[in-house]
Amino acid sequence: MNLPSRLMEDAVEAFASLPGIGRKTALRMVLHLLRRDAADVDRFGAAVVRLRREIRFCQTCRNASDADVCSICANPTRNKGMVCVVENIRDLLAIEQTGQYHGRYHVLGGVISPIDGIGPDQLEIASLLERAKAGEIREAIMAVPPTIEGDTTIYYLSNRLEPLGVKVSTIARGVSFGGDLEYVDELTLARSIATRRPYSNAAGPESSNP
Amino acid sequence: MNLPSRLMEDAVEAFASLPGIGRKTALRMVLHLLRRDAADVDRFGAAVVRLRREIRFCQTCRNASDADVCSICANPTRNKGMVCVVENIRDLLAIEQTGQYHGRYHVLGGVISPIDGIGPDQLEIASLLERAKAGEIREAIMAVPPTIEGDTTIYYLSNRLEPLGVKVSTIARGVSFGGDLEYVDELTLARSIATRRPYSNAAGPESSNP
Numbered sequence: 332m333n334l335p336s337r338l339m340e341d342a343v344e345a346f347a348s349l350p351g352i353g354r355k356t357a358l359r360m361v362l363h364l365l366r367r368d369a370a371d372v373d374r375f376g377a378a379v380v381r382l383r384r385e386i387r388f389c390q391t392c393r394n395a396s397d398a399d400v401c402s403i404c405a406n407p408t409r410n411k412g413m414v415c416v417v418e419n420i421r422d423l424l425a426i427e428q429t430g431q432y433h434g435r436y437h438v439l440g441g442v443i444s445p446i447d448g449i450g451p452d453q454l455e456i457a458s459l460l461e462r463a464k465a466g467e468i469r470e471a472i473m474a475v476p477p478t479i480e481g482d483t484t485i486y487y488l489s490n491r492l493e494p495l496g497v498k499v500s501t502i503a504r505g506v507s508f509g510g511d512l513e514y515v516d517e518l519t520l521a522r523s524i525a526t527r528r529p530y531s532n533a534a535g536p537e538s539s540n541p
Numbered sequence: 542m543n544l545p546s547r548l549m550e551d552a553v554e555a556f557a558s559l560p561g562i563g564r565k566t567a568l569r570m571v572l573h574l575l576r577r578d579a580a581d582v583d584r585f586g587a588a589v590v591r592l593r594r595e596i597r598f599c600q601t602c603r604n605a606s607d608a609d610v611c612s613i614c615a616n617p618t619r620n621k622g623m624v625c626v627v628e629n630i631r632d633l634l635a636i637e638q639t640g641q642y643h644g645r646y647h648v649l650g651g652v653i654s655p656i657d658g659i660g661p662d663q664l665e666i667a668s669l670l671e672r673a674k675a676g677e678i679r680e681a682i683m684a685v686p687p688t689i690e691g692d693t694t695i696y697y698l699s700n701r702l703e704p705l706g707v708k709v710s711t712i713a714r715g716v717s718f719g720g721d722l723e724y725v726d727e728l729t730l731a732r733s734i735a736t737r738r739p740y741s742n743a744a745g746p747e748s749s750n751p
Contacts, residue, residue: 336605381552
């Protein structure tokens, strides 16, 4: 679609670069912004720029934060000895949303995926092992996606965490294979944390040895 | 959902204020922007702010434009005597997209709706009548939505345009191409029979483009 203005074209291109937004939806947003108060649109633009420029990542768990330490790590009522290992901030937020977990987190920034060239060095694994070496962690709950890459990551981490005296568990598989944590309903997600099971890499993935 | 950062919260609120975007989709966009290059996100923010601050509206037809006169009104190959009257810029773009119309436009900025307190003075009607008085317009095609408000607007405009020597027409209303008669609403189907047109296979299918 040829737009009558370069300014509109630039704005439509910007919105269409967002996930799940096509040119038609982007145009709808742009026409909406044209009708809005100019000061209001300035605030929109500033919020976007400040988000990216001023966001910090927690030096302990790599969660997004306004300060050096995130609000979860800074909260003295959260269980310091329990760390929930997640792939990304979206999954952390999904678990927080359940209101059923009172430990801390560690955001890996991805999972081990040799096909995509993502090895342990590309992830926040060294920082997790440092936390474990400091004796901070008693139990690590693996809440990574139930995929081959997720299982590989759990296997890799358990081999390194268990010698450091960390009990490794995984969230219960009430979550369907190939599913995105973000879209799981809160009850299932909360239950899967409450019914986590000890991980034993000797037994292989998903064996049930009581 | 409680977000770990005020910056994220502000950005999510900004995106969630757009039409059709809920908090969950907004959060997805924000997390996407966090992974993008900072300079790229700066450009996003600037495109939004510049859009609203620097956009102009064509002094002739009120279309969005980078200059005082829009690219359509400035195009000497467009038929100056024919003006398509539309409710908003989105409808103008939809008609342009067909590539079948070679006249000019006039963007009303809405339709007459007494219930919503929108009278002729709130719309770009005076500017349309001025164009007619200047003798610029031979025919005005009413391409406003087929609603009570749209019909009211057409009635009002035709009463004022015809004395100025402007021929007033409306876009054809009827069954859409490829549509199943079975699913067309009764009013449209009844009207499309009442306003049937003579068939002439000599002229070819749906000829006579303006």
